[in-house]
Structure formats: structure tokens, C-alpha cells
Amino acid sequence: MIKLSASILAADFTRLGDEIRILEKEKIPYIHIDVMDGHFVQNLSMGIPTVEGIRKITNLVLDVHLMISNPEVYIEKFAEAGADIINFHFEAADNPKKIIEQIRAAGKKCAVTINPDTPVEKIFGIIKYVDMVLVMSVHPGLGGQEFMVSSLERIKKIYNYIKKNSLNVDIEVDGGVGLHNIREIIEAGANVIVAGSAVFHSKDISADIKRFNEIFEEFDCG
Ligand code: DX5
Ligand code: ZN
Numbered sequence: 678m679i680k681l682s683a684s685i686l687a688a689d690f691t692r693l694g695d696e697i698r699i700l701e702k703e704k705i706p707y708i709h710i711d712v713m714d715g716h717f718v719q720n721l722s723m724g725i726p727t728v729e730g731i732r733k734i735t736n737l738v739l740d741v742h743l744m745i746s747n748p749e750v751y752i753e754k755f756a757e758a759g760a761d762i763i764n765f766h767f768e769a770a771d772n773p774k775k776i777i778e779q780i781r782a783a784g785k786k787c788a789v790t791i792n793p794d795t796p797v798e799k800i801f802g803i804i805k806y807v808d809m810v811l812v813m814s815v816h817p818g819l820g821g822q823e824f825m826v827s828s829l830e831r832i833k834k835i836y837n838y839i840k841k842n843s844l845n846v847d848i849e850v851d852g853g854v855g856l857h858n859i860r861e862i863i864e865a866g867a868n869v870i871v872a873g874s875a876v877f878h879s880k881d882i883s884a885d886i887k888r889f890n891e892i893f894e895e896f897d898c899g
Contacts, residue, residue, distance in 0.1 A: 679863060679893040681886070682707035682740045682849065684873030685731075686722060686820045696877065697735050703886040707740040707762075709851070709871045711820075712755075714745040717769050718818030725751075725758045732759025740869075742790065742851065744817045745769065749776050756783035764788040764811045764849075767800055777806045788849065792817060793825055797834045805844055809869060810835055814862075815852030820873045824853030829865045836866025856888055863896050 683705050688696045700708065708731065713722040728741060741760040745751065748765040749772075755763055763780045767789050770776050780787040788809035791800055793816060804810060812835065814828035832848060839846050849869035850862055856875065863870075872889070879885040 678897055679868045679870065680706045681876075681889055681893070682709040682869055682871045683876045684709040684711060684820065684851070684871050685877070686711045687873035687877040689877070693731075694734055697731065697737070699882055700876075701735060701737060703883055704890075705737070705876075705886060707738045707869065708735070709740045709742060709873075710760075712741060712743050712745060713818060717746040717766065718744045720818045725754050728755060728758040728760055738762065740764070740849075740871075742811065743769075749779060752776065752779045753783055756780070756785050760785060762786040762788055762809065764790045764809075766790045766792065766817070767803075768792055768795055773800075773803050774806065777803065788847075790817075790851075791831075793828065793831075797831050800835075801838055804835070804838060804846055805842065807846060809847040809849050810839075811849040811851055812867070813852055814850050814854065817852075821878075822853050824855075824858055824862075828852075829861060832862070832865040832867050839866075856885065856892075859889065859892055863892070 790811035815822035851871035
């Protein structure tokens with residue numbers, strides 16, 4: 678099943694609760710929360726209190742994307758705050774296998790995230806240990822960037838690896854995704870779709886989410 682993960686980086690923080698109600702009403706399954714530390718990426722964004730606050734007001738799946746150095750220091754804290762899926766960056770991990778074990782020990786779903794400049798083959802050895810691979814289709818750190826078309830080939834390679842090895846691993850794509858390019862992204866093999874601007878900067882959020890869902894259904898049924 679193809680799922681939308683709405684990235685609240687693009688939401689209006691003065692009315693975040695209302696924005697989340699809309700996601701619930703439109704049955705968006707995942708909320709994507711971008712954590713930036715000003716070190717692994719230049720920007721600062723949200724952190725543990727944000728996850729805690731959102732956890733209090735919704736049962737939607739919290740898909741937490743850690744764009745931080747030393748992720749191993751924070752895994753338990755984000756797990757306690759209420760994250761359901763913890764995405765760490767391959768580039769930030771000295772020992773990815775250990776971080777995966779840490780996330781599992783905390784009882785959470787685990788995703789490895791890969792930057793556009795990192796060869797996809799580098800993560801092949803650990804794909805069998807994770808629930809999801811998050812393919813960055815922009816350089817991390819900023820919302821509203823343009824989708825890097827080279828990501829399609831990267832998604833395909835990961836998809837082929839997963840199929841060849843009969844693994845049950847989702848592929849999430851993050852950055853520059855919208856109604857204009859969603860079909861080719863799904864065709865490449867992604868099934869968890871992060872959308873920030875495409876959801877929260879839309880003139881009619883409900884209508885656009887419905888359009889996303891209609892396209893997902895076409896693929897799910899076809
Ligand atoms: C970028 C973030 C993304 C971002 C996507 O570093 O990881 O999740 O919010 O935003 P859009 O969908 O606007 O490109
Ligand atoms: Zn993200």
C-alpha cells in the first residue's frame with residue numbers, strides 16, 4: 678500500500694493542531710517530523726518537545742527523520758517522546774548496525790536514510806535489518822527544494838535489490854515531491870511518499886490530498 682507522510686516542516690506552526698486535524702480527517706497515515714541539529718545539516722528545526730507535543734494530540738504514525746550527528750545519543754529520547762518510526766542518516770552513523778539494534782530495542786520501526794551524494798550500494802548490506810529505506814531526493818536541511826531527477830534511478834536500484842533478495846522493506850522518498858511527479862516516483866518503486874509544500878502550501882489541502890490518494894489507489898489496485 679502506498680502511503681503519504683505529511684512533512685510538518687511546511688506547516689503553519691501557529692496552528693499546528695488544526696493542520697494535524699486536517700491530516701486526520703483526510704486519512705493521511707504518517708506525520709513526517711524533520712529534526713535538524715545545525716551540525717549534520719545547517720538548519721535548526723524541531724526536536725524532542727515537538728514530538729512529545731504532537732504525540733499528545735494524535736494517534737497518527739510519527740515518522741521522525743533525524744538529520745543529526747551522533748544519532749545514537751538521541752534514539753531512546755525520541756522513542757520515549759513518542760516516535761513510531763526512527764529514520765537515521767547512514768552518513769551520520771559510525772556503526773549503523775548498532776543504531777538499528779538500538780531502535781529495535783526501543784520497540785520502534787527503523788529506517789536508514791541516504792543522501793543524494795551517497796552511492797546506494799553502500800547501504801545494501803544493512804537493508805535486510807531495517808523496515809524502510811528513506812531516499813533523499815533533495816539535499817537535506819530545507820523544505821521546498823526541487824526534486825532531483827537522479828533519485829528515480831536510485832530508488833529503482835534499491836527497489837530491485839529489495840525484490841531480488843525477497844525482503845519486506847518500504848522505500849520512502851523525501852524532497853520536492855508533488856502531484857506533478859508522483860507517478861514516476863511510484864513507478865520507480867517508492868511506496869511511502871513525504872510531502873511538505875505539496876500538502877501544507879496547497880490552496881486546497883483536502884482536494885490535493887484526495888488527488889494523491891486517487892493516484893495511490895490506481896497503483897494499489899492496478
Ligand atoms: C528536507 C526535509 C523534508 C522536507 C520536504 O530536509 O527532510 O522532509 O520537509 O519538503 P518538501 O516536500 O517541501 O520538499
Ligand atoms: Zn524529511
